[in-house]
Amino acid sequence: MRRIWVLGMAAGTLGAIPHALRAYAEEPRDFLFKWALALVPYSAWAVLGPLVLAVFQRVPLERPRLGRGLGVLLVAGAGFVQVHLLLLAGALAALQRWGAMGVPFLEGTWRLLLERGALGYFEYLLFLAAWTALRTTRRLRERELAESRLAVRLAESRLQALRAQLDPHFLFNTLNAVAGLVRQQRNPEAVEAIAELGHLLRASLEGRGDHEVLLEDELELVRRFLGIEQLRFGAHLDVHLAPAPDTLKARVPALILQPLVENAIKHGIARRAAHGHLRVSSARQGHRLLLEVRDDGPGLGAGGAGGTGIGVTNTRARIRQLYGEPYGLTLEDLPEGGVVAKVELPFLEWKKDMADLERPSHA
Template structure:
């Protein structure tokens, strides 16, 4: 039988990045607006070096209005796509709705600027000022709306990707748990029937003390196995103790024909390993290896550290 190896490596686990909340998105939008408004304010101040704060506030007004419309736009985006992955038709509808948001943005902007710039005092009517804003900022407002839509679509895609990743990881964990329980359901009766057959053989040979020892070992083995139910990982020392008890039963069965060697490195004993990772390999080594020898057979169980990996090896000197 060829040696079997089980290797496991532990790496950093990255947590999912939290999605931007509407409040954080608003702050981010205001920060971007400030950066965009600053050159305009500096240019206006260079032409007329006074009231820089007022000029900066005036340049910030369009972005502040977009921030005010942000919750309404987010609600519209979510309603159109219904929190699902936006399709081409949905995006087309949102782009078409953008004209309405651009007009609403221009209307609110006109209301604010008419007061700040005192259009009435300058002989500019509200309708004339609104028309001028549409001509001045219509194309720019459409571009700003499309940027907002693209940012929302990107963040939504990232959130859905994280949710899918989380759902897949939970599914993998449930699948691993179900496989472990299925493995235990197969192995525990196997322990029992094999050992009982061995005990029956010992009794028939009038080897009663050895049969009693085998039953004691069986009780300890089943107790250790049942106590570990539900544990996906156990210390290597516990896994080796389970193997030791199993080998004790098999030694009573084979007498002097079986010799076992447990050789773990001391620094590996506290390593976490999958539950029941070694016993099936040891059982396989005995069944297909040492049990076929007429003379004494040997089984070695080794645990070694190789860098950041744990190497488990089960070897026998049987045929094959």
Template structure:
């Protein structure tokens, strides 16, 4: 509650207007003390009604300047000048007659100067108030311009991050499509037409799920797993019994929101560097679990290094993993991470991200 009040005071015209008028009356109190007119704080207390009136009129003037009533600049500025003159006159008359009232009833020592209301005093007091109103309106205009610029910059940054995420997400499909078409071509060359037709059907199913999804929108984990399952159906046609797939989703994780296609590069890397590099059966294990307010997505595959059959490239050198890390950074900042590395005779990639539903 206190934070909301503080933010409202800071981010609305009330805060700057109150600061400007407070500074003006503090300065007036200091001058009154230095010339021996009143003890410290007395003039400041006496000025509280004028302070409230000044802040109120400043907010009203600012509303006139920014409101929809005066749309045309040719009309706005003359009307604003007239309004400032009127506000200055009201503030000046209230000041001199309020001080006269205090001199007559509470502070007899002030009668020497407060009872004398002439043109010179009115002009002097009026000039000070006109200056204060103009200064306040200028600072409020500058503050609003700064807020508008900050808002536009934030929107531009968000749009740029979304564009980058979309571009990174869409980079995945051509790589996968190239590999799949090569596989289909190989099946046709080997006269395995039925298998080639089956792979084409599964490819169409996968591309339909992929292209219908917004690349920058989050999806439910269940939907992500369905898309991965369609992808794995294609790979199963390539590897047959050599590919053993296990998917384990902890209860309650299916409804978690995840970036669209965030698992695709991890699964694709597992196929490329694990299953493809092994001569025998390879395991691909996909799991999801919740740890507090974090979601853990894990992809584990058999590693060819354990059998001395092949060597795996260093973690993070591929486009897929680099893109995944960048997408996580764009979406969650430092709250998400992607860690890869060997675990025993297997290789594991783990994504940590906030658990959101």
């Protein structure tokens, strides 16, 4: 309200200048006095301004009572114009010395009514139109902001749901790997796998509220998961992590690689009778980050790595939810055999100050 009042006063001050200049052209003296006289009508509106704005606020122009509200404001305008003329008459009677000029107050007021009555009502309508436009604009902005916040909360809820669905899937599959070692009576490997699982769970729980993590932290999680799988497969599994050094500080969705690695082992390498190879790499291509998980299993066409499991499906959904359609996940057969899972993300580097604030403490 205060801003509207100040803007109205500024507009009135500028609007009085042409009237003062015209009067000064007719009688070239006392410009400031003529300007003050031209400011009197706007000053009177300034005095009434808080009351006018209070009425505007109490009588909103909204459906279904739009017609009734408009009628009330139009009738109130007639009353405000009368009060404005009385204030204007009092100020002009003092400044122009009506008494010394032999002009009775009622006669001067009647002349003002004839000269400025219609103009005053037009000024009131301008105030009403400006107020309505400003209020409508503000409410549109508030609605857009509310819708934006709702969209963010909805996106957060969807991501939390996807993360909640993924974590148990990750945990159960890891426990199955440990159980396989126990069934094979490979107790030392089982104990080591349980220790690695503890590290995995700690890392997962510490970052549970984070939708994005450093790539180097994500690779550490993958390394521990692959450590368990190597205990299970032994010499049957050969792992190679090859991230580009300039990508390690990039931001990636939490648990983005582990489902793809798990998918490659389960549907690719586990189906091979011979030695299996798994390669995880990252590279920067302009403003994009490319992550790849390659295996030398039987391939998609031979009934190998599937693309509709919960891990792959959730990964696609999370990328789409976080970054939109230009980014995503694809699975392709390799010419030499095997499958490559390619993840394309925007390259967003994690700044040091952001990392200090958002990375979990390991103290």
